Amino acid sequence: LLLPIPLKQAFTSELRYINLKIFTSAAWVLTFFEDLQRYSQLDRMTISSYEGFAD
DSSP states (O other), rough: OOOOOHHHHSTTTOOOOOOOOOOSOOOHHHHHHHHHHHHSSOOOOOOOOOOOOOO
C-alpha cells in the first residue's frame, strides 16, 4: 500500500523523480492542473514529459 506524501515533504530540494499512476481520464487530470494553476498563487507551472528507451 503506497501512501501519499504530504506536500510539505514533497517539495524538498531532494525531490528529483515523481511516478504518477493515473486511474482516470486524461481530461480530468488536465482539468485538475488547469484549476490548480488558475486558483493557486503559482507564478508558473510547467508540465513536461520525457520518454526514455532502453538500448
